[in-house]
Amino acid sequence: MIRGNFKNYFLIFIISIFLISQTVLSAGSYNKENNENIFTILALAIILILARISSLVERFGQPAVLGELLIGVILGNLSLLGFYFFDKFKQDPILLFLSELGVIILLFQIGLESNIQKITKVGIRAFLVACVGVLAPFILGTYIIGPRLFPGLSFNTYIFLGATLTATSVGITARVFQDLKKLHLPEAQIVLGAAVIDDVLGLIILAIVSSIVTFGTINFGTIFYISLKALAFLIGSIILGIFISPYVGRFLSKIHTGLGMKFTMAISFCFVFAYLAQKFGLAPIVGAFAAGLVLDPVHFKYFKDPEIIEDIKREIKELDHKTKERFLSIINHHSNQHIEDLIRPTALFLVPLFFVITGMNVKLETMFNLNVLFKALIITTIAIIGKVVSGLVAGRVNKFLVGFGMAPRGEVGLIFATIGKELNVVSDELFSIIVTVVILTTLLTPPILSSILKKQEEKTI
Amino acid sequence: MIRGNFKNYFLIFIISIFLISQTVLSAGSYNKENNENIFTILALAIILILARISSLVERFGQPAVLGELLIGVILGNLSLLGFYFFDKFKQDPILLFLSELGVIILLFQIGLESNIQKITKVGIRAFLVACVGVLAPFILGTYIIGPRLFPGLSFNTYIFLGATLTATSVGITARVFQDLKKLHLPEAQIVLGAAVIDDVLGLIILAIVSSIVTFGTINFGTIFYISLKALAFLIGSIILGIFISPYVGRFLSKIHTGLGMKFTMAISFCFVFAYLAQKFGLAPIVGAFAAGLVLDPVHFKYFKDPEIIEDIKREIKELDHKTKERFLSIINHHSNQHIEDLIRPTALFLVPLFFVITGMNVKLETMFNLNVLFKALIITTIAIIGKVVSGLVAGRVNKFLVGFGMAPRGEVGLIFATIGKELNVVSDELFSIIVTVVILTTLLTPPILSSILKKQEEKTI
Numbered sequence: 068m069i070r071g072n073f074k075n076y077f078l079i080f081i082i083s084i085f086l087i088s089q090t091v092l093s094a095g096s097y098n099k100e101n102n103e104n105i106f107t108i109l110a111l112a113i114i115l116i117l118a119r120i121s122s123l124v125e126r127f128g129q130p131a132v133l134g135e136l137l138i139g140v141i142l143g144n145l146s147l148l149g150f151y152f153f154d155k156f157k158q159d160p161i162l163l164f165l166s167e168l169g170v171i172i173l174l175f176q177i178g179l180e181s182n183i184q185k186i187t188k189v190g191i192r193a194f195l196v197a198c199v200g201v202l203a204p205f206i207l208g209t210y211i212i213g214p215r216l217f218p219g220l221s222f223n224t225y226i227f228l229g230a231t232l233t234a235t236s237v238g239i240t241a242r243v244f245q246d247l248k249k250l251h252l253p254e255a256q257i258v259l260g261a262a263v264i265d266d267v268l269g270l271i272i273l274a275i276v277s278s279i280v281t282f283g284t285i286n287f288g289t290i291f292y293i294s295l296k297a298l299a300f301l302i303g304s305i306i307l308g309i310f311i312s313p314y315v316g317r318f319l320s321k322i323h324t325g326l327g328m329k330f331t332m333a334i335s336f337c338f339v340f341a342y343l344a345q346k347f348g349l350a351p352i353v354g355a356f357a358a359g360l361v362l363d364p365v366h367f368k369y370f371k372d373p374e375i376i377e378d379i380k381r382e383i384k385e386l387d388h389k390t391k392e393r394f395l396s397i398i399n400h401h402s403n404q405h406i407e408d409l410i411r412p413t414a415l416f417l418v419p420l421f422f423v424i425t426g427m428n429v430k431l432e433t434m435f436n437l438n439v440l441f442k443a444l445i446i447t448t449i450a451i452i453g454k455v456v457s458g459l460v461a462g463r464v465n466k467f468l469v470g471f472g473m474a475p476r477g478e479v480g481l482i483f484a485t486i487g488k489e490l491n492v493v494s495d496e497l498f499s500i501i502v503t504v505v506i507l508t509t510l511l512t513p514p515i516l517s518s519i520l521k522k523q524e525e526k527t528i
Numbered sequence: 529m530i531r532g533n534f535k536n537y538f539l540i541f542i543i544s545i546f547l548i549s550q551t552v553l554s555a556g557s558y559n560k561e562n563n564e565n566i567f568t569i570l571a572l573a574i575i576l577i578l579a580r581i582s583s584l585v586e587r588f589g590q591p592a593v594l595g596e597l598l599i600g601v602i603l604g605n606l607s608l609l610g611f612y613f614f615d616k617f618k619q620d621p622i623l624l625f626l627s628e629l630g631v632i633i634l635l636f637q638i639g640l641e642s643n644i645q646k647i648t649k650v651g652i653r654a655f656l657v658a659c660v661g662v663l664a665p666f667i668l669g670t671y672i673i674g675p676r677l678f679p680g681l682s683f684n685t686y687i688f689l690g691a692t693l694t695a696t697s698v699g700i701t702a703r704v705f706q707d708l709k710k711l712h713l714p715e716a717q718i719v720l721g722a723a724v725i726d727d728v729l730g731l732i733i734l735a736i737v738s739s740i741v742t743f744g745t746i747n748f749g750t751i752f753y754i755s756l757k758a759l760a761f762l763i764g765s766i767i768l769g770i771f772i773s774p775y776v777g778r779f780l781s782k783i784h785t786g787l788g789m790k791f792t793m794a795i796s797f798c799f800v801f802a803y804l805a806q807k808f809g810l811a812p813i814v815g816a817f818a819a820g821l822v823l824d825p826v827h828f829k830y831f832k833d834p835e836i837i838e839d840i841k842r843e844i845k846e847l848d849h850k851t852k853e854r855f856l857s858i859i860n861h862h863s864n865q866h867i868e869d870l871i872r873p874t875a876l877f878l879v880p881l882f883f884v885i886t887g888m889n890v891k892l893e894t895m896f897n898l899n900v901l902f903k904a905l906i907i908t909t910i911a912i913i914g915k916v917v918s919g920l921v922a923g924r925v926n927k928f929l930v931g932f933g934m935a936p937r938g939e940v941g942l943i944f945a946t947i948g949k950e951l952n953v954v955s956d957e958l959f960s961i962i963v964t965v966v967i968l969t970t971l972l973t974p975p976i977l978s979s980i981l982k983k984q985e986e987k988t989i
Binding site for chain 1 (some may be wrong): 565566567568569570572573576577579580583621622624625628629632788789791792793795796799800802803806812839840843846847851854855858870871872873874876877
């Protein structure tokens with residue numbers, strides 16, 4: 068069985084190699100704009116196929132996202148072996164846009180699979196986790212690691228180091244929970260809630276730190292304004308989610324012009340929320356997640372059923388009561404999943420792009436510098452400890468699952484580091500170290516989470 | 529019923545107006561690259577919602593594509609009223625890419641819904657239709673219209689005018705047949721087949737005409753090479769479709785890692801074919817159409833069933849033989865549609881983009897020049913007559929349906945006109961006229977086709 072599958076994967080692999088070689092050979096004749104578009108289309112096919120092959124890691128109990136990240140790391144670093152072809156992928160603005168759209172759709176999906184009642188139920192615990200998960204790495208980074216690893220630098224540098232370690236990147240963790248079908252766990256809900264709050268806290272910290280470095284003092288007016296905006300968005304979304312979404316669902320269900328309207332309304336809703344989140348100063352993915360919560364699939368059950376269900380409903384009318392009931396329960400089970408089913412193919416198309424391209428941006432050469440690698444390993448350890456500590460306040464759940472779930476750092480950390488560099492408080496060396504820390508936390512989280520989940524399952528059995 | 533729906537549409541319309549005004553107000557703060565991406569995401573939402581509203585035309589018996597084109601025309605020409613906001617959409621490279629991807633996926637879908645046996649069965653008729661549909665407009669344009677409407681110009685100009693009138697743009701017609709659920713008609717199959725052959729003939733004509741204008745003589749070597757390449761691609765695809773695709777289907781079905789693999793293989797297959805078509809000198813949409821034919825959904829029936837079908841299969845085991853048979857027939861009916869179901873949401877997302885943006889590129893101001901408009905109307909009439917004539921050789925089918933189905937001219941005509949302009953044989957005036965002809969044939973085809981189809985239905989009843 069597994070052998071047969073390997074054979075198939077091998078064949079697909081050979082096909083991919085052929086396609087890639089074709090592309091490389093034809094890359095010379097690459098000049099017109101139309102040609103660029105067709106090249107991007109081929110690049111999409113190559114990334115999608117390779118991402119799918121990389122899901123082989125699932126056979127070893129690893130989440131598919133790890134495979135996507137690793138294939139990305141390989142493609143993105145083939146230039147070290149003198150093979151520069153894939154470097155074009157990293158700079159293609161269309162691929163970058165589609166990958167950003169991918170993570171927005173992922174968080175929308177995660178929001179759809181989550182439940183706003185469940186999340187508000189763990190709300191206080193998520194808030195505690197977020198606060199500890201921001202404070203612990205900040206204090207460790209600013210007061211302990213900074214002065215020890217980089218003696219003699221200004222306090223502002225230490226503050227920036229601390230700040231870069233605070234923000235959780237929720238994409239990786241959410242994908243791991245989704246891949247392993249564990250999104251329903253309270254741990255997953257706590258991490259998702261905490262990551263949203265983290266984003267608000269990250270905003271505030273960025274405002275504070277920038278204000279200290281630039282003006283030497285904290286500008287409370289600005290910070291108040293930033294926090295107010297972000298909170299207004301979040302509270303507005305929660306109110307929408309709890310009170311208005313049933314009506315939205317019923318309203319939308321009255322317009323039954325088939326699949327098209329449902330899909331368009333759902334995906335436009337996601338895009339508009341992503342846009343609004345950015346306008347309110349938050350990350351677009353926070354908006355997409357909120358949109359998913361608001362459009363909780365339960366409220367879509369009023370929608371017209373897919374054709375197969377209508378056909379079956381017609382057929383079961385003649386059956387006896389008990390059999391009919393059993394069929395109806397199957398149908399109800401599947402009707403409720405409908406909005407997610409509509410989004411899934413778009414997610415299948417765009418989400419792997421995000422993780423492959425995230426992997427491609429991993430610069431392995433930064434790790435060749437032993438000084439950088441050594442310091443990065445220490446800071447990574449501290450960064451993970453800082454978040455694992457936050458799991459301790461998560462209540463009666465698997466504290467390690469929450470803690471390690473909060474561990475990945477991503478683009479937010481890099482944004483901090485970039486600003487620090489612009490303000491001349493983060494040196495080139497420190498920047499490389501921060502990049503390496505982001506890489507390590509990103510790549511380590513999937514295997515760690517899946518091994519924790521496996522142990523937990525073994526215990527329960 | 530209809531009143532209630534209008535109220536709903538009105539509400540959605542108000543929401544859209546709000547969103548658009550929001551965007552306009554915030555467009556000032558539009559500076560960072562990240563902001564551009566989020567702007568494109570909002571633009572996507574706006575286009576998708578407006579395209580969906582425009583599908584109101586379906587209530588008046590018109591295909592949805594007409595609504596999409598018209599909303600595009602409105603958005604694209606609001607600048608005439610001093611409202612320049614939507615002009616940004618037209619220049620957004622990401623929106624342009626996604627719209628190109630949209631028409632590729634549309635033709636893939638059309639290919640999936642078509643059947644290679646059916647198309648090869650009408651092959652000879654499609655070939656005749658394509659030849660007459662190229663020759664008639666070419667002769668009418670070069671020898672009749674050219675010398676009469678533009679006396680005193682060089683013969684090369686007349687040749688170019690004739691050539692621009694030859695190429696059918698299959699996107700519009702395919703979408704109309706799809707919207708009105710008429711793709712199974714032999715007329716639809718003939719038009720699709722003829723459009724593919726048209727693309728090859730168009731290539732050859734372009735080579736001939738360019739060679740005459742540039743060198744004053746025909747370069748048979750080049751033309752032979754171009755034709756050979758294009759034919760190699762088409763014949764290769766047909767062979768793949770007839771002989772190899774059952775094995776491809778069975779091979780792919782052995783890898784059952786769920787929806788993801790099916791979707792990825794299908795869409796990558798489409799992208800790779802689109803790429804190869806371009807490499808062989810044909811339009812990417814011809815490749816996508818061929819990919820759809822090769823991946824005929826019949827061959828995907830070996831695939832693992834969706835969850836609902838598995839649940840029902842488990843349930844019906846206990847039922848009596850007759851009831852079981854009835855359920856199995858429902859299940860079989862729905863299993864076969866599976867690949868198309870997977871592609872549909874992606875199509876719902878991307879296809880409307882293509883038609884809205886096509887509409888946006890309609891420049892209404894070209895029609896304000898009465899001289900241009902007058903000549904364009906005459907040429908449009910001739911252009912349509914030239915194609916309607918081709919319907920006469922389509923055999924025992926509705927000849928008008930085939931003829932008008934071949935009528936739309938699109939990007940290929942514009943490519944000809946652009947090359948003619950570069951070679952200095954097409955004046956600015958003639959260029960404007962050709963653009964107007966393309967617009968008119970594009971906008972007139974959907975209502976004409978739907979009225980022919982309606983008449984045909986009335987006759988049958």
